[in-house]
Structures are given as C-alpha cells and as structure tokens.
Amino acid sequence: MNRTLVIIGHGMVGHRLIEDVRTRDEAGTWHIVVLGEETHPAYDRVGLSSYLDGKTAEDLGLVTHEVATDPRVELRTGTTVAGIDRHHRRVTTTDGTTIDYDALVLATGSRPFVPPVPGHELPGCHVYRTLDDLDAIRAAATPGRTGVVVGGGLLGLEAAGALQTLGMDTHIVEMAPRLMPVQVDEGGGHILGRLIGDLGLHVHTGTATETIHAGEHGHVEAVTLTDGIVLDTDTVVFSAGIRPRDDLAEPAGLGRGPRGGILVDEYCRTGDEHIWAIGECAAVDGHCYGLVAPGYSMATAVAEQLLENSDTPFGGADTATKLKLLGVDVASFGDAHAGTEGALEVVYANNAAGNYTKLVLSDDARTLLGGVLVGDATAYATLRPLVGHELPAAPEQLLLPEGDGVGTGALPDEATVCSCNNVSKADITEVVTTQQAGDVAGIKACTKAGTSCGSCVPMLKNLLGECGVQVSKALCEHFAQSRAELFEIVQVTGITSFSELIDRHGNGRGCDICKPAVASILASLGSPHILDDEQAGLQDTNDRFLANMQRNGTYSVVPRVPGGEITPDKLITLGKVAGEFGLYTKITGGQRIDLFGARVEHLPEIWRRLAEAGFESGHAYGKALRTVKSCVGTDWCRYGVQDSVTMAIRLELRYRGLRAPHKIKAGVSGCARECAEARSKDFGVIATEQGWNLYVGGNGGFNPRHAELLATDLTDEELVRLIDRFLMFYVRTADRLQRTAAWIESFDDGLEHVREVVVDDSLGIAEELAEAMDRHTRNYTDEWSGVLEDPEKLSRFVSFVNAPGAPDPTIEFTEQRGQIRPAPVELPLPNVRAEQEVSA
Amino acid sequence: MKWVPVCDREAVPPEYGVAALVDGRAVALFRTAEDELFAVDNVDPFTGAGVISRGIVGDRDGEPTVASPLLKHVFSLRSGVCLDEPSTQLPTFPIRHRQGSVEIGLG
Numbered sequence: 038m039n040r041t042l043v044i045i046g047h048g049m050v051g052h053r054l055i056e057d058v059r060t061r062d063e064a065g066t067w068h069i070v071v072l073g074e075e076t077h078p079a080y081d082r083v084g085l086s087s088y089l090d091g092k093t094a095e096d097l098g099l100v101t102h103e104v105a106t107d108p109r110v111e112l113r114t115g116t117t118v119a120g121i122d123r124h125h126r127r128v129t130t131t132d133g134t135t136i137d138y139d140a141l142v143l144a145t146g147s148r149p150f151v152p153p154v155p156g157h158e159l160p161g162c163h164v165y166r167t168l169d170d171l172d173a174i175r176a177a178a179t180p181g182r183t184g185v186v187v188g189g190g191l192l193g194l195e196a197a198g199a200l201q202t203l204g205m206d207t208h209i210v211e212m213a214p215r216l217m218p219v220q221v222d223e224g225g226g227h228i229l230g231r232l233i234g235d236l237g238l239h240v241h242t243g244t245a246t247e248t249i250h251a252g253e254h255g256h257v258e259a260v261t262l263t264d265g266i267v268l269d270t271d272t273v274v275f276s277a278g279i280r281p282r283d284d285l286a287e288p289a290g291l292g293r294g295p296r297g298g299i300l301v302d303e304y305c306r307t308g309d310e311h312i313w314a315i316g317e318c319a320a321v322d323g324h325c326y327g328l329v330a331p332g333y334s335m336a337t338a339v340a341e342q343l344l345e346n347s348d349t350p351f352g353g354a355d356t357a358t359k360l361k362l363l364g365v366d367v368a369s370f371g372d373a374h375a376g377t378e379g380a381l382e383v384v385y386a387n388n389a390a391g392n393y394t395k396l397v398l399s400d401d402a403r404t405l406l407g408g409v410l411v412g413d414a415t416a417y418a419t420l421r422p423l424v425g426h427e428l429p430a431a432p433e434q435l436l437l438p439e440g441d442g443v444g445t446g447a448l449p450d451e452a453t454v455c456s457c458n459n460v461s462k463a464d465i466t467e468v469v470t471t472q473q474a475g476d477v478a479g480i481k482a483c484t485k486a487g488t489s490c491g492s493c494v495p496m497l498k499n500l501l502g503e504c505g506v507q508v509s510k511a512l513c514e515h516f517a518q519s520r521a522e523l524f525e526i527v528q529v530t531g532i533t534s535f536s537e538l539i540d541r542h543g544n545g546r547g548c549d550i551c552k553p554a555v556a557s558i559l560a561s562l563g564s565p566h567i568l569d570d571e572q573a574g575l576q577d578t579n580d581r582f583l584a585n586m587q588r589n590g591t592y593s594v595v596p597r598v599p600g601g602e603i604t605p606d607k608l609i610t611l612g613k614v615a616g617e618f619g620l621y622t623k624i625t626g627g628q629r630i631d632l633f634g635a636r637v638e639h640l641p642e643i644w645r646r647l648a649e650a651g652f653e654s655g656h657a658y659g660k661a662l663r664t665v666k667s668c669v670g671t672d673w674c675r676y677g678v679q680d681s682v683t684m685a686i687r688l689e690l691r692y693r694g695l696r697a698p699h700k701i702k703a704g705v706s707g708c709a710r711e712c713a714e715a716r717s718k719d720f721g722v723i724a725t726e727q728g729w730n731l732y733v734g735g736n737g738g739f740n741p742r743h744a745e746l747l748a749t750d751l752t753d754e755e756l757v758r759l760i761d762r763f764l765m766f767y768v769r770t771a772d773r774l775q776r777t778a779a780w781i782e783s784f785d786d787g788l789e790h791v792r793e794v795v796v797d798d799s800l801g802i803a804e805e806l807a808e809a810m811d812r813h814t815r816n817y818t819d820e821w822s823g824v825l826e827d828p829e830k831l832s833r834f835v836s837f838v839n840a841p842g843a844p845d846p847t848i849e850f851t852e853q854r855g856q857i858r859p860a861p862v863e864l865p866l867p868n869v870r871a872e873q874e875v876s877a
Numbered sequence: 878m879k880w881v882p883v884c885d886r887e888a889v890p891p892e893y894g895v896a897a898l899v900d901g902r903a904v905a906l907f908r909t910a911e912d913e914l915f916a917v918d919n920v921d922p923f924t925g926a927g928v929i930s931r932g933i934v935g936d937r938d939g940e941p942t943v944a945s946p947l948l949k950h951v952f953s954l955r956s957g958v959c960l961d962e963p964s965t966q967l968p969t970f971p972i973r974h975r976q977g978s979v980e981i982g983l984g
C-alpha cells in the first residue's frame with residue numbers, strides 16, 4: 038500500500054520528520070513529498086550565526102546523502118504552498134501545481150516580528166532568520182560603520198555578535214530594562230549587560246526605536262530612539278521576536294491558537310484527522326514553542342502516529358537555552374523565573390568576576406526546578422538534566438568555584454543529557470556498555486546526542502569515563518604517551534635521538550608509526566639534517582629519499598616555487614631536466630610543477646641540475662609546509678586590494694621546511710573574490726581594504742571543510758605573528774597525522790580555544806611560540822643541498838648495494854598522451870590462496 | 878646451499894634496509910639494532926613494486942618487522958608473513974655474516 042505524506046516547510050523540524058518516518062517505515066508505506074519555500078534544503082538554523090563566521094551553507098546543511106538519494110523522498114525547494122483543499126486532500130503551490138496527500142503535516146516555522154516603527158520597510162532594514170537574510174546582511178555590512186540591532190533577546194544578541202564579526206560598530210536597542218528579559222532575571226541581566234559592553238558592543242536598554250530615517254536615495258540613514266539618541270547607520274537588523282506562520286490555517290478552516298499558531302492537541306493533530314502541525318508554527322494546546330528541541334519531539338510523536346506504532350503525546354518541552362554569542366556565557370533552564378508555587382531562589386553573584394548564578398528549588402529546597410547562569414555556564418551541562426530531580430549535593434557545592442560541581446554519576450538514568458535530540462543518560466550508557474560506541478564520535482553516530490548545539494559533549498566524555506572506557510592516547514604499542522606528550526618530553530629533556538627516547542620513555546624497538554612521528558618532533562625542535570645518522574632509518578620513505586614515492590616505486594620531484602611565481606628561465610630548466618631524464622610532468626593543485634617517474638639512483642643528478650638553476654627542496658615529500666598558493670593581487674589584477682604575491686612568497690619562505698603532524702597547505706587571495714581558494718587551506722589569508730583576514734582549519738582531507746575566520750584586519754606584521762603562533766601551537770599539540778581541522782575540533786571549545794591561546798594569549802605562551810618559529814626560520818637550510826654535499830648520504834641513493842647503477846627490473850613504463858606512465862602490474866595470486874583453490 | 882657474498886656488513890646500517898641484486902633477483906636486506914640480519918624478497922606482494930627495502934624497520938610484540946612504504950602492510954622479517962593479512966607472505970632467504978661481508982644462501 039503506497040500512501041503520500043506531504044510536508045509543508047523544509048526547515049529543521051520538517052526535516053526531522055522525514056528522518057523519523059524513513060527510519061521507522063520498514064514496510065515502505067509512505068512516499069514523502071516535501072515542499073520548501075527556501076531555495077536551500079533544510080539547514081541548521083540554530084547554527085545560523087556561524088554562517089557569517091566561517092561556516093558555509095553546505096556545512097550547515099542537514100540533508101544527508103542517504104536522504105537526498107532516497108527514492109521515497111521527493112524534495113521540492115523553492116516551492117511555496119498557497120492553499121490547502123481539505124475536501125479533496127490536495128495542496129496547491131503558488132505556481133498552480135497541485136499535490137494530493139493522504140496525510141499532511143504543516144511545518145512552516147515562524148517569521149520574524151518587525152515592530153511597525155515608521156521606516157521599518159526602508160532598504161537597509163533586515164531580519165535575521167534565513168541564509169538569504171544573512172547573505173543580504175553580509176552584502177550590506179561595511180566594516181567600521183555603525184549597525185543597529187533592534188531587540189536584546191537571545192536572537193538579538195546573536196545578530197549583534199554577527200554584525201560585530203562583520204566588523205561593524207554594533208548597537209543593541211532593547212525596550213525592557215535588561216538584556217534577555219525572557220530568560221534572565223534582573224541580577225543576571227545586570228551582569229550580562231556589562232559583559233556584553235566589555236565585548237565592545239553598545240547596549241541601550243529601557244528604550245525603543247522611534248523612527249527610522251531615510252537618506253537622499255531612500256536608504257536608511259539614521260535611527261532615533263525614544264530617549265532621544267540618534268544613531269547614524271545604514272544597517273538595521275530587526276530581531277524583536279517571532280510570530281508563527283499560520284496563514285494557511287484559516288482559509289483551510291483549521292483553528293488557530295489564542296496567540297496565533299496552528300491549533301493542535303497534545304498529539305499535534307489539528308481538527309482534521311489527516312492534518313498535523315509541528316515545530317514553531319504549531320500551537321500545542323494553544324502554546325507555541327520557539328526552540329528546536331520541542332519541535333523535534335513533535336516530529337517524533339507524529340512519525341509514530343503515521344506508522345501506527347503508538348500514540349504517544351508530545352511530552353511537553355525543554356525550554357533551556359544557552360547563548361552562542363562569542364565570549365559570553367549565558368544559560369537559563371527550567372523554571373528560571375521561579376514561577377512555581379513556593380519556589381526558592383538561591384543566588385550567588387560575584388560582580389568583580391562577572392559571574393551570576395541562580396538555582397530555583399522546590400519549596401523543600403531539594404528538587405531542582407531551574408536556573409540562570411551568566412558569565413560562567415560550565416555547570417549548565419550537568420545542571421540542566423537534573424531539572425525535576427533531587428539535588429545530589431548542597432546547592433552551593435554545585436555552583437561555587439570551590440565546589441566540585443556535579444559528576445554525571447549523580448544523574449538519574451532517565452535524565453535528558455542531550456536536549457536538542459532528546460537523548461537520555463540511559464540511551465548513552467546503553468550504546469557504550471554494549472560496545473556499539475567507544476568514543477564521543479561513536480556516541481554521536483549511534484544516538485545523535487551532541488550533534489546539534491554541542492553543549493552536552495563534555496557530559497558525553499564523562500559518561501564514557503564512568504562506563505569504564507579509557508580513551509587511549511598511546512601513540513602505538515611502543516609509547517604510552519600521545520604525540521603532544523612526547524613533544525613535551527623531547528623539549529624538556531633535550532633528547533635528540535629516537536633510540537634514547539625509546540630507551541628512557543618507551544619500550545621495544547619502534548615501528549612505522551612512532552618512528553616518523555618522533556623524527557618529525559625532533560625536526561620541529563631543530564635537530565640536524567633529517568638524514569643524519571640514525572635519523573635516516575626513522576623517516577618514511579618519502580623523507581628518506583627527499584621525494585614522493587609513487588605507485589611503481591619511482592619518485593616524483595617537486596621543487597619549491599614560492600607563491601607560484603616562476604621565471605621563464607626556471608621554467609625552461611624544469612622542462613629540460615624532465616626531458617633529459619624522461620620524466621612525466623604535471624602542474625599540481627598547489628601551483629607547483631611535479632616531475633614523475635624518477636628512479637632512486639637518478640634523484641641526486643636531477644637535484645644537482647635543479648639546485649644549479651636556483652631551485653630548492655619543495656618538501657612535497659614531507660609532513661611539512663607544502664605550498665602557499667596565491668592569486669596575482671594588486672600587481673596585475675584590477676580588483677586586488679593587497680599584494681597577495683609578495684605576502685604568499687614571504688609566508689612560504691618563512692615556513693618552508695617546518696615539520697608538522699600532517700602536511701600543511703596555505704593560500705593568499707588579493708581580495709574577497711578568493712581566486713587562490715585560501716579558505717580550503719590549513720591557513721588562508723584574504724585581503725580586505727582594512728588589512729588581512731586570517732582563516733584557519735580548512736582542508737579536512739576526507740571530509741571537506743572550509744577554514745574559519747580567526748582574526749580580521751591585520752597588518753603584515755600582525756598576520757605573520759599570528760600564523761607563527763597558530764602553526765607552532767598546532768605542531769606542538771596535535772596528534773600524529775591530525776590535520777588542522779581535526780585538531781581544532783578536538784578542543785572542547787574548538788576554534789574559540791585556539792583563538793584564546795593564539796590571539797588572546799590566554800596561556801601566556803604566545804611569545805614562546807613565536808620565538809620557536811623565529812628559531813626555525815633562522816636555522817633553515819635546504820635539505821637537498823645538504824645531501825648533495827655529503828658523499829655518505831649520497832651513497833644511499835642507489836638501486837642495489839651491489840649493483841648501484843642497475844635499473845630495478847620491476848619498473849616499467851608505457852605511454853599515454855605523449856608521456857610516460859607506470860605499466861600495469863599483474864600480481865601473482867598469493868601462495869596460500871592458490872593452494873586452497875587446488876584442494877577444493 | 879650455495880652462499881653468495883653480497884656486500885660489506887657496513888653497507889647495511891642498523892635498523893635500516895638496502896636492496897641487493899642476487900642471481901638476477903631483488904632481495905631486501907635488513908639489520909636490526911641487536912645486529913640480527915634478515916633477507917626477504919624486495920617486491921611488495923600487494924603492489925608489485927620493488928620497495929620493501931625502503932620500509933621502516935621495527936617490531937610488533939617483539940617480532941622484528943618491516944612496513945612496506947607503499948600501502949604500509951607490516952611483514953615479519955623472520956617468516957615473511959604479512960601480519961595484517963596473514964594469507965600473504967614475502968619469500969625469505971637464508972642470510973649470514975662472514976668475515977665482514979653479508980652472504981645470502983641460494984638453492
């Protein structure tokens with residue numbers, strides 16, 4: 038039996054319904070048609086602000102490959118529904134198409150509320166709801182100019198943070214006497230206002246927007262507040278609340294809630310048995326919820342009914358919130374305003390430290406009802422799931438810095454650990470104890486916990502520990518330490534050889550995992566030539582022959598071409614050498630010229646020729662800085678605003694030879710058009726009229742990632758200093774083969790932590806990191822010339838010890854498009870398998 | 878058994894491998910830190926490339942090993958068995974050290 042489910046609205050909740058129906062619908066009953074008005078398929082609206090801070094629309098996208106290719110799901114984006122014909126069970130879109138349904142679910146979300154202030158429709162006024170809204174704001178924002186956000190609630194503060202990220206001088210206007218009036222009480226609001234002010238945002242509370250004035254061309258020019266203040270601005274963002282999108286209800290004869298929203302019962306059913314409403318547009322028993330967690334519970338409740346599994350009502354909602362604004366911690370949860378009869382409030386405030394914490398308790402002071410945290414919200418993750426449960430310790434012990442806080446052990450099994458996805462402690466311990474998950478990533482994959490706002494991730498780690506899972510950080514069987522720990526040991530003890538390190542701090546003889554890792558650490562700390570003495574045996578084959586081993590055992594040679602700038606003479610040399618040694622040539626993705634097919638015994642001669650022409654090692658073989666790609670910048674480009682070529686060359690020469698946990702690539706673009714694709718690199722630099730913007734952590738390897746903005750408007754010197762610190766911090770603390778993207782993610786606070794250490798110097802090590810980089814730069818010498826000058830090292834570049842010039846018989850080439858390529862190899866069947874086949 | 882001298886002992890540094898041409902066949906020679914010598918076929922059975930001598934020497938649970946530099950399969954130097962995929966094996970050769978030179982046994 039095939040039935041059609043039509044969903045109106047492809048937002049967060051509509052999408053969750055698709056997933057819930059598809060995972061439960063084993064019989065394949067439902068064909069799902071989703072009609073979404075936005076041109077983007079569903080994305081993480083909760084994470085919307087990060088779209089202005091480095092994330093792309095794809096990063097935020099919620100639609101997995103599985104759903105996108107599911108033959109039972111039909112996704113129509115850019116499609117708005119105009120009406121519902123209940124009699125024929127049919128919906129009509131604005132372009133006149135009709136679609137028949139057996140079941141219909143409205144998931145139309147809400148629209149931003151724009152107060153009817155005179156001038157609110159002028160060009161220059163924006164709202165903050167969709168990717169398109171943010172594109173418009175980005176296009177309008179001019180760094181250095183004033184931006185005004187109307188509304189000082191949760192969303193308003195996020196919008197203000199976003200304008201600040203865009204470099205605007207940002208003002209927040211809030212009618213109530215304090216910021217976040219819904220979530221935070223007076224005491225908390227006071228401290229919050231101060232913390233926000235410390236961030237450089239201007240807060241106007243207890244005042245409203247009176248008029249928005251147009252300039253000569255009809256564009257916003259200024260805003261007058263009711264207290265008489267006039268702000269000169271051309272960008273106004275309204276973030277003054279939301280209203281449910283219920284326009285489809287009345288014409289179709291469906292009821293509306295007393296304060297708007299499509300009226301549904303506790304099962305999310307409308308008066309029509311074929312129609313449901315879920316998410317922000319639904320008024321459940323008259324009440325609308327403006328958060329995603331209740332919407333997700335509604336989606337699950339409806340999926341269960343559609344599959345006739347059970348009739349579980351939507352079980353009410355967790356309205357806990359945590360502000361995601363840069364640098365300020367605010368959280369409120371449960372009955373934050375102590376509305377419950379007889380509720381007690383316990384408050385600790387420290388004005389000097391900028392902390393405010395309040396717990397709301399039941400009248401017997403034993404059960405936690407809610408709370409507000411401002412300034413330091415670390416306790417949020419453990420306190421929120423305790424709502425409705427007995428406190429495991431005295432309130433002051435839970436809150437005071439000297440107290441121990443609550444362990445996850447204190448939580449009852451049914452406590453919700455991840456409220457975004459409604460995952461309980463028991464759900465998590467179940468997947469861990471049955472060994473379906475052995476780390477945080479595993480828990481995320483099995484339960485979805487921690488995949489939305491991420492505030493429960495620290496709890497997931499604790500739960501793992503409680504279940505007895507020790508996440509081993511041992512590098513391999515020879516060292517119990519992590520790479521970062523070995524780095525510290527080498528640095529502090531001054532050990533300079535692998536054998537000494539393994540004798541004193543490891544066991545056994547080493548392997549292909551720890552040897553290259555230690556070789557890299559020794560090299561980062563300024564050891565002699567990488568092929569000196571014992572070092573040679575530690576190196577991966579690429580480093581051992583200072584060239585990249587290719588599939589047939591030959592090597593490719595890639596000389597450095599800093600910034601991709603090369604003279605005609607040098608180009609000719611490369612061509613000549615390639616011709617003489619019969620090499621295949623290709624231009625790489627990183628603006629280098631790659632010469633393939635060199636036999637090991639030819640490498641020294643090839644390099645002698647290249648070195649004479651002024652080339653040096655490009656380190657294309659190493660876990661090291663590979664390339665700094667650049668566009669042509671102001672020299673030639675009519676759009677360029679900075680000299681990207683000179684900067685790229687400077688950076689490449691500075692970091693050449695730097696050994697790291699993984700290869701590092703970089704790029705410099707001369708303007709925001711980004712011709713060097715700098716944001717797909719480990720570090721990327723994009724010029725603006727105000728200076729350089731630095732992005733980090735692009736290049737995720739298997740999982741493509743865009744780099745995120747670390748700092749803006751830097752001078753040349755500031756830029757180089759920040760990159761020094763960033764790279765050295767990475768080199769010292771990352772795991773073996775961990776790319777910058779994964780390394781940043783490995784910190785609890787992600788990029789924020791990196792920013793604190795690298796930009797704000799929270800650990801007081803910035804100077805040391807920069808000095809280490811200076812040392813590296815001073816000590817740099819070309820590795821290939823080191824080999825060419827040393828007969829002992831040269832003697833290793835032979836095919837066979839007893840027949841140095843004899844070519845390796847396994848190497849054969851064929852031809853393709855006028856150049857060589859490795860001949861296909863026919864592999865003999867392994868012995869054992871052949872025998873089995875004979876006897877069978 | 879016929880012993881063929883191949884090279885000076887010093888030509889095989891400790892914890893390191895070199896390739897030699899013995900009777901027209903490429904052989905990978907290794908010396909461990911404890912001065913033990915090993916000889917296995919130089920051709921990586923997974924890729925057909927003559928690269929085993931250029932792998933990293935080490936141990937797994939005390940068993941001396943070499944990791945192929947191409948796809949990183951680890952082989953026992955004693956038996957030639959691939960420890961990651963025991964159905965595959967590198968041929969091994971008798972090897973000894975005599976009067977300062979390294980010899981491979983044939984036949």
Ligand SMILES: Cc1cc2nc3c(=O)[nH]c(=O)nc-3n(C[C@H](O)[C@H](O)[C@H](O)COP(=O)(O)OP(=O)(O)OC[C@H]3O[C@@H](n4cnc5c(N)ncnc54)[C@H](O)[C@@H]3O)c2cc1C
Pocket residue numbers: 045046047048049050051052072073074075082083084085086116117118119144145146147165166167192195282285315316317318326327328329330332358359361490
């Ligand atoms: C900047 C920002 C930050 C937020 N932060 C948080 C947070 O930290 N925590 C939290 O819990 N919540 C947060 N929210 C709220 C959260 O995003 C919403 O609760 C959630 O997205 C609601 O999901 P929904 O599917 O009901 O609505 P939406 O995600 O808004 O989706 C509704 C979709 O329906 C489409 N639609 C409407 N009418 C029609 C029609 N007639 N035809 C076709 N399509 C239509 C809309 O275009 C929209 O794409 C935030 C919201 C914003 C804007």
Ligand code: SF4
Pocket residue numbers: 668669670671674675676677678681706707708709710711712713
């Ligand atoms: S990034 Fe800008 S400056 Fe560089 S080439 Fe492109 S348009 Fe020109």
